[in-house]
Amino acid sequence: MQMKATVPITAADIKSACSQCNLLELCLPFGMNEHEINRLDELVGTRRKVKRQQHLYRAGDPFEAIYAIRIGWFKTDVVLEDGREQVTGFQMTGEMLGLDGISTEAHSCNAVALEDSEVCVIAYDKLEELSREVEGLQHQFHKVMSREIVRDHGVMMLLGSMRAEERLAAFLLNLSQRFTARGFSAAEFHLRMTRDEIGSYLGLKLETVSRAFSRFQDDGMIAVQQKHIRILDPEKLRKLIQHPVAVR
Amino acid sequence: MQMKATVPITAADIKSACSQCNLLELCLPFGMNEHEINRLDELVGTRRKVKRQQHLYRAGDPFEAIYAIRIGWFKTDVVLEDGREQVTGFQMTGEMLGLDGISTEAHSCNAVALEDSEVCVIAYDKLEELSREVEGLQHQFHKVMSREIVRDHGVMMLLGSMRAEERLAAFLLNLSQRFTARGFSAAEFHLRMTRDEIGSYLGLKLETVSRAFSRFQDDGMIAVQQKHIRILDPEKLRKLIQHPVAVR
């Protein structure tokens, strides 16, 4: 009900086609054969544009579809009654959103665009239907869900067992690796999120994030200029995680 | 390969049947109709006993099956190269284990029995096969995976945004609720895990867990005697989470 209001003029009704999409290698179709991918075209009905700061969905919205990001960046977060917010993930091109909704048939978190973005809308009932026929789709979908679970465990490790600088190092290396997978530079990129959002994701205050950035810069590991990041010494960042407290 | 070694004499080869199982309401079959559940019996081939402290699977083991807990308790954890351990969950009767393995076809965490336990072994290839035919199974399986994702987000909230006592309160209330769902007392139960394991799960040191228990007891919210817990004032525990810092 509220959903409509969040996509005022921006909803687009363009027919999309996985078989024509250059995100094949990153997105749901990965690992499927040509025939299977052609059948996917039945599935992905429409695209939807979401402007920066707008919600793709909100906690509580009825669950109807999952989304594949074509262009842009999102964050997902959960909010406690008292207003405390926890960012649960940052999603980029080729990644999936909305899997949390299957369990209760309502979304359990918010998904907000960090920049003007566009997603493919995958009607969930159709996805189930088609994945009963197309083995490759079924398998790939299960992998996507499982990967999300594994990712979440990684975040738990980060939040539960690592110190501030280790968390940020892990975060930067993770971003770098995801950019690489998309053919972008591993060493130089723009952050789409604020220090506050990074902090929420990493279980830190924004000041702590900022200080860690500065420290990394002083130590020659990175160059920071606002949201622009250059990774100068990825190996040193990796070591930081493996050998938590430098020399102790 | 290593797997075999971890189930020495305990592996049982008893034919099990979901349709005869009293965990119907809690386990994978939940929400399926009678006909569908009968077909499930094809799926759950064997049971396996796992003694306390033994691994059901280890990170790196090839993924072949998921597991439904019939009897007992498990923990799952991930371990960093430097030995730091993060408990990612505690699983009890009727809950699923092994979903993390689908994504890479190898398990990404360890599953260890906290007491002598027994699981139903669900061969994954058969599960995919059958869930292409049985709509209710497919849907239910997706819900189980999605529920795990939602649960993980809750843990992230806990680790990223809550203080020590809030984390422990949330943990106790969660246990209480899961016991209730199984027909056990909501107010009185035995913990199967040590303070250290609770601490790992909650991102705290064991001393902090112990102190929080003591404080809850002093405040009349619970009665603790080693692993035996009685919840005396669940409402006060809930309030603790909703109104984080008492009077501020």
Added chain:
DNA sequence: GGGTGAGTTTGACGTGGATCAATGGAGCCC
């Protein structure tokens, strides 16, 4: 061009939880 506001950086200080250390059970085995 200067005013406004959101986001970031940096400093000074406070504190929640970690660390270190000692003591106290409970279960188990000989």
Added chain:
DNA sequence: GGGCTCCATTGATCCACGTCAAACTCACCC
């Protein structure tokens, strides 16, 4: 029944990160 081992509790101290506050940067707009 006494000693061993594992776990839990409690106290004293420390420190990583949070909090509070001020200044700085950049974008945007009138």
